[in-house]
Amino acid sequence: MAEQGPLLALRGVAKAFGGVNAVQDITFDVQAGESVGLVGPNGAGKTTLFNCVCGQLKNDRGSIEFEGRSLRGLPTYKRARMGIGRTYQRAEVFADMTVRDHLMVAERARSRAGRLWKDLCNMSRPTDEECEKVEGTMALVGLTELADTPVSALGLGNCRLVELARALAGEPRLLLADEPSSGLDEHETADLAAVLRIIQRDRGTAVLLVEHDLGIVAEVVDRAVVMDLGSKIAEGSFEEVMEDPVVRHAYLGQSV
Ligand SMILES: Nc1ncnc2c1ncn2[C@@H]1O[C@H](COP(=O)(O)OP(=O)(O)OP(=O)(O)O)[C@@H](O)[C@H]1O
Ligand SMILES: [Mg+2]
Incomplete structure (x- = not known):
């Protein structure tokens, strides 16, 4: 039997705004049913990358595939029909x-x-x-x-x-959430983390979680990808990446 490929595959994804390279050469996979955290300091390019995946922005370079199909040129609603769900930051x-x-x-x-x-x-x-x-x-x-x-x-x-x-x-196969905990208190954040875990466990939904709150990331994700200044600087278990000196340096001056 052929080995099943990743659910989401990013290869060399890049996006610039004028002279600002918001996202540069980002490559990583999300497997079916897996929960991946996308973290990094302010301005790292997390939201820009998130928007390239859900279709709100067009990446300038690189490819994004979902279940082996290129997402190039597909509007957000078609990506949603394919199984990519997203939450909005403001409860609309x-x-x-x-x-x-x-x-x-x-x-x-x-x-x-x-x-x-x-x-x-x-x-x-x-x-x-x-x-x-x-x-x-x-x-x-x-x-x-x-x-x-x-x-x-x-x-x-x-x-x-x-x-x-x-x-x-x-019924998405992949749920994208950008800062779902922003503005929530500690108790509400814990509830949200629990719900994200239940979604992954009970529905087998993969989650790509963009978060500032490293506490919720530690609770929810199987793996973390760390970005800084548009680039991927680390990838691994949450504990591994948080011990990485490059990651610690990127977060210097920020509360880790
Ligand atoms: N629409 C835009 N036009 C111009 N520059 C932008 C735009 N969106 C983002 N940028 C710039 O791209 C870079 C990455 O921004 P992005 O919002 O993706 O970072 P982020 O990691 O989500 O940050 P935060 O943690 O603050 O949400 C920043 O330098 C930002 O100023
Ligand atoms: Mg952001």
Whole structure:
């Protein structure tokens, strides 16, 4: 049997903004079901690389493949259909909707692509299958008790969980999250880390996690890739990379 290739393969990926080489020659893989942390000091190029993977930016050089297929030229929504889900930093939610209704919209957007607006206008009854999926996703991220609460009444931590649940409605094979813990307190961050682990364990979803908070990275990832000034400077287990003198030097002056 042929050996299965990586889920996500980056080869020599580069992106510049004018004279700034935001991302330079980045090569690494994410295997199916694996959780990889992308870390590094401010301005390292993490978000730029993240946006190249989800399709919000076009890389200037190099290749990005998902399940062996090149992503070149594909818009974000096509990448999402292929199985690349992402969260947004700001909870972009319809605030007056309950958590359940909000996730139902996401589920319908996925399962009835193209018929969404008609559905929204008619507010036709969801199918049993749609209801089951939404209840399942809420249970997975721990939002069941808040199902009937309007999203506007939620704190930031729970809004982030709604965002995660919404990304999961598309049943991604790879979940991309950029700074999901920003603005959360210690307790909320711990909850989020637990949910990310559950997603990986129960759904087998691979996770590429961009994070400043090294505590959450240590909790969640199988492996870490460290960037500094656009380049990859280390890759390995979280403990390994954090002991690497090059990484320690890059973080000098920052709280590690
Ligand atoms: N749209 C843009 N136009 C011009 N320069 C940009 C743009 N986006 C990012 N940059 C520059 O590219 C470099 C990498 O930025 P990026 O936001 O990818 O870093 P980051 O690792 O995500 O940082 P942070 O940890 O602060 O989120 C920085 O020098 C930044 O100023
Ligand atoms: Mg960033």
